[in-house]
Amino acid sequence: MNKIASICCTLLFSASMAVPLLAHASVEADMKAMSKALRSASTATDAATMQSSLAALKEATLKAKSDVPDGMKDQAADSPARKTYTEGLDSVLQQVDAAKALIDAGKLDEAKAAIKAINDTKKSYHQKLGV
Numbered sequence: 001m002n003k004i005a006s007i008c009c010t011l012l013f014s015a016s017m018a019v020p021l022l023a024h025a026s027v028e029a030d031m032k033a034m035s036k037a038l039r040s041a042s043t044a045t046d047a048a049t050m051q052s053s054l055a056a057l058k059e060a061t062l063k064a065k066s067d068v069p070d071g072m073k074d075q076a077a078d079s080p081a082r083k084t085y086t087e088g089l090d091s092v093l094q095q096v097d098a099a100k101a102l103i104d105a106g107k108l109d110e111a112k113a114a115i116k117a118i119n120d121t122k123k124s125y126h127q128k129l130g131v
């Protein structure tokens with residue numbers, strides 16, 4: 001019985017240690033998903049693949065918006081850095097919607113340029129936030 005209690009304790013302890021570690025990976029994982037989706041949208045050659053990659057980018061960006069980067073966890077939601085973070089992700093979301101609308105309108109070349117511009121938003125906000 002003691003052995004079982006000790007195993008239970010070990011399992012509970014391990015789980016409690018794992019939770020913060022998993023939370024830690026959050027924005028990092030969202031950004032990796034954004035990166036993968038943007039790469040796929042940038043290299044797509046047909047409208048359907050562009051649309052599905054942009055849908056994945058939108059989903060990952062919304063997820064990132066609902067998470068707080070580790071470096072900002074101790075800052076208030078209305079702190080300059082947290083506001084800049086939300087503002088940048090909103091810009092990406094707007095650019096994704098604009099690119100999707102261009103694809104719907106059959107303007108694939110313009111959509112490709114719009115997708116390329118998302119990279120500039122990324123660079124600009126990474127620079128602003130020092131990441």
Ligand code: HEM
Pocket residue numbers: 027028031032034035036038069070071084085086087088089092118119121122125126129131
């Ligand atoms: C589609 C556009 C973007 C892509 C593809 C992208 C991609 C990435 C990648 C690959 C990382 C490194 C993740 C790692 O540690 O392995 C990263 C980190 C980060 N990015 Fe982005 N990013 C984008 C846009 C943005 C925007 C607009 C913001 C802020 C407004 C932002 C904020 C951050 C932050 C705060 C981190 C550090 C995350 C952490 O480790 O806690 N990113 N991003």
